[in-house]
Structures are given as C-alpha cells and as structure tokens.
Amino acid sequence: MRIKKFKKTWYRIKALIIKEILAVWRDKKSRFMLIAPPLVQLIILSHAATLEVLNISLGVNNQDNGWYSHELIQRINGSPYFKYVYEFHNPEDMHSAIDTQKVLIAIQFQSNFSRLIAANQPAQLQIVLDGRKSNASQIVMGYLNLILQDFNVEILKNQGVVVPEPIDIEFRSFFNPNIDYLYFTIPSLVAILSMLLALMVTAMSVSRERENGTFDQLLVSPLQPWQILIGKMVPALVISIAESTLLMIIALFLFDVPFTGSLILLYSSMIIFLLSIVGIGLFISSISHTQQQSILGTFVFVTPTILLSGYATPIENMPLWLQPFTNLLPIKHFFIIIKGIFLKNISATDVWLHTWPMALIALFTLSLAGFMFKRRLG
Numbered sequence: 001m002r003i004k005k006f007k008k009t010w011y012r013i014k015a016l017i018i019k020e021i022l023a024v025w026r027d028k029k030s031r032f033m034l035i036a037p038p039l040v041q042l043i044i045l046s047h048a049a050t051l052e053v054l055n056i057s058l059g060v061n062n063q064d065n066g067w068y069s070h071e072l073i074q075r076i077n078g079s080p081y082f083k084y085v086y087e088f089h090n091p092e093d094m095h096s097a098i099d100t101q102k103v104l105i106a107i108q109f110q111s112n113f114s115r116l117i118a119a120n121q122p123a124q125l126q127i128v129l130d131g132r133k134s135n136a137s138q139i140v141m142g143y144l145n146l147i148l149q150d151f152n153v154e155i156l157k158n159q160g161v162v163v164p165e166p167i168d169i170e171f172r173s174f175f176n177p178n179i180d181y182l183y184f185t186i187p188s189l190v191a192i193l194s195m196l197l198a199l200m201v202t203a204m205s206v207s208r209e210r211e212n213g214t215f216d217q218l219l220v221s222p223l224q225p226w227q228i229l230i231g232k233m234v235p236a237l238v239i240s241i242a243e244s245t246l247l248m249i250i251a252l253f254l255f256d257v258p259f260t261g262s263l264i265l266l267y268s269s270m271i272i273f274l275l276s277i278v279g280i281g282l283f284i285s286s287i288s289h290t291q292q293q294s295i296l297g298t299f300v301f302v303t304p305t306i307l308l309s310g311y312a313t314p315i316e317n318m319p320l321w322l323q324p325f326t327n328l329l330p331i332k333h334f335f336i337i338i339k340g341i342f343l344k345n346i347s348a349t350d351v352w353l354h355t356w357p358m359a360l361i362a363l364f365t366l367s368l369a370g371f372m373f374k375r376r377l378g
Contacts, residue, residue, distance in 0.1 A: 009227065016231030020205065021238070035243075039250070055083040055316040056140055059106035061094040062087065066114020068123075072151055072167075076107075081143045083316070098130050098174055099344070101336075105129050105140050117155065122168045131173040132339050133184055136314060141171065174344075183258075186251045187338045188311050191273075193247060195331055196302065198240040198274050202281025203294040205232045210289055229373050232285075233278050233366075240274050241267070261341030265351045269337045272358045276330040279365025286372035305329055330358045 058076065062069050077085045086103060088094040097103045108126040116123035127144060129137040152167055251257045284297040306312060308322070309331045315323055326332050333354040340346035 020235040057084040057103045059103040063111040064109040064113035068114040129173045194244040199281045201236040203284040206285040207294045260345040273334040276362035282369035
C-alpha cells in the first residue's frame with residue numbers, strides 16, 4: 001500500500017517537474033535569457049573586474065637577525081596598506097598560511113641578508129604571492145615594490161653601497177605562476193552566474209504562474225505544498241547545474257583556466273550551494289504576486305550579496321563589525337571551494353569545512369520557503 005502511495009506521489013511530482021522544464025524551454029524568450037546572458041556576461045565581466053586592496057595580511061619568515069631585515073619589516077608594518085604582519089619560524093608554516101588564506105603575501109629573508117648588504121653585495125629577498133587572488137596579489141606586489149625601492153634608495157644614499165640594487169627581489173606565485181587574473185575571475189564568475197540563474201528561475205516560477213492564470217490549477221490539484229516545492233526546486237537545480245557545466249567547459253577550453261581538483265567534490269558542493277540559492281528564490285517567489293516583484297526581490301538580494309561576497313571588494317577591506325555577516329552568504333563559501341578545486345586541488349576536508357555552512361543555510365532557506373508555500377497554499 002505504501003509503495004502504491006509512493007509511486008502515485010512520485011508520478012505527480014514527476015509530471016510537475018516535466019511541466020516546469022517544458023514551460024521554460026518552449027518559451028523563446030526564456031530560452032534566450034537562460035543561455036545568452038550568462039555567456040555574454042562571462043566573456044565581458046571576465047575582462048572588467050578590478051580590485052582595491054587594503055588591510056592586507058602579510059607573513060614573514062626571517063632567517064636573518066640583522067638590522068636591514070628588521071628595518072624593512074618595520075617599514076612594511078608601518079605602511080597603511082598592511083594591517084596584519086605574522087612572523088613564522090620556518091618556510092613550511094609560511095606556506096601553510098598562504099595555503100589556508102591566512103595571509104595574502106609572504107616575505108622570506110635568507111640567513112645572510114643583512115651581512116650581504118653590509119658587505120656591498122646584492123641580497124636576495126623572496127616574496128611569495130597567493131595566485132588565487134591574482135589581481136589583489138599584483139596590487140600588493142606594487143605596494144611592496146614602492147617600499148623596497150625607497151629602502152634601496154636610502155641604502156645607496158646613506159651607506160654608499162656601490163651595487164645598483166642592494167636588494168634583489170624574487171617573486172613567486174602559488175597556484176597561479178603567471179599571475180593571470182583570469183584564474184581568479186573565471187571561477188568566481190561561474191559561481192556568480194550559476195547563482196543568478198538558479199535565483200531567477202525559482203524567483204519567477206510562482207509569479208509567472210499567477211500572471212498566466214495557472215496558479216489556481218495548482219491550488220485545486222491533488223499536490224501537497226511540499227510536492228509543489230520539490231516540483232519547483234528540481235528544474236531550477238537541473239538547469240543551473242547544466243548551465244554551470246557549460247560555463248566551466250568554456251572556462252577550460254576558451255580561457256585555459258586549469259582544473260586540478262575533483263569533479264565529484266565540485267559538483268557535490270555545487271548542489272548544496274544551489275539548494276541554498278533555490279530556497280531563497282522560492283521564498284522570493286512565494287511572497288511576490290508579479291514577475292516584476294520577483295525581479296525586484298532578486299535585485300535586492302543579489303546586489304549586497306555580490307558586494308559582500310569578496311568578489312568585487314576583498315572582505316578584509318570591510319569594517320570589522322560587517323565581516324562576520326559575510327559568513328551567512330553561501331556564495332562566499334562556494335568562492336573558496338570553486339577556486340580551491342580549480343587551482344590547488346583542495347582536499348575533501350577543506351571542501352567540507354566550507355560546505356557544511358552552505359548546508360545549514362540551505363536547510364534554513366528551504367524550510368522558510370516551505371513554510372511560506374504552505375501558508376500561501378493552505
């Protein structure tokens with residue numbers, strides 16, 4: 001008896017899912033809006049993103065106990081651009097800090113750094129950048145170059161050193177050796193466009209039904225509110241995953257962005273991420289009576305989300321009281337996952353550390369959407 005009831009319920013949900021997909025696909029305007037804008041935005045926005053970097057976290061591995069290395073660290077620490085300067089006792093800890101994004105950039109002094117400068121010989125200074133944030137790293141590299149150039153000029157002037165450049169700078173970039181900004185921008189845009197697509201499809205689903213006059217048919221159908229919720233949720237999830245796959249293929253073959261991680265981990269986290277977004281879209285849809293209201297509600301959510309996600313402006317630039325609220329945005333966590341999987345093959349543990357917050361957000365948003373649907377349909 002239970003099996004028959006389950007089959008009957010599944011057939012109803014399946015019919016609604018098919019209806020939703022066909023409703024989107026048969027409409028020429030819907031097909032165009034689902035395919036063309038994300039592709040155009042991916043190509044255009046990938047060349048238009050810029051970053052301003054403040055409140056930089058920097059790591060130092062000083063194997064030299066001389067005056068010159070100490071003085072240079074003090075000048076960097078006194079710069080208005082660098083807010084946090086962490087000292088590490090070995091290169092492994094420094095590399096780990098970059099890997100976990102505790103610091104954006106790190107400096108390593110060789111053991112004879114001060115002795116070589118005092119002996120009128122060039123001393124090498126190694127600077128390691130986090131290539132996952134290529135634009136920010138290049139800007140920070142420019143800040144450091146200014147400080148080092150001033151220090152070089154002062155050494156030449158006060159100490160009478162005869163070498164052209166007392167400090168020889170060697171730059172290294174983790175996860176993005178050529179500091180290609182597309183390595184940062186393209187994975188981030190894949191996440192943003194996937195979010196926009198899932199949000200738009202779900203936010204306009206019920207309001208479209210109301211405007212077309214088919215919403216009343218749902219009210220008199222034998223479907224329960226939770227069944228309608230699933231029927232609205234699954235098509236948006238499938239379409240968004242398919243679109244994300246297309247965008248990632250373009251990223252790999254058109255923009256040559258490397259993919260070093262696990263597809264299974266990426267898609268698993270992507271499903272959780274999209275579920276959290278679908279819940280928000282269904283909530284917007286449940287409280288909107290027209291498609292214009294749905295579009296407005298989507299805009300109200302998307303604008304602060306993009307600004308607070310860390311894509312347009314680094315989170316470190318934001319006021320300290322505002323930074324904890326960014327953890328409530330699922331796209332902030334998915335940014336870390338998708339860039340980590342694309343560029344550095346992060347482990348399943350690291351993926352899970354940023355997936356479980358998205359799972360909690362998804363549970364909350366879907367529960368809220370279900371409550372609003374039950375209230376509207378009940």
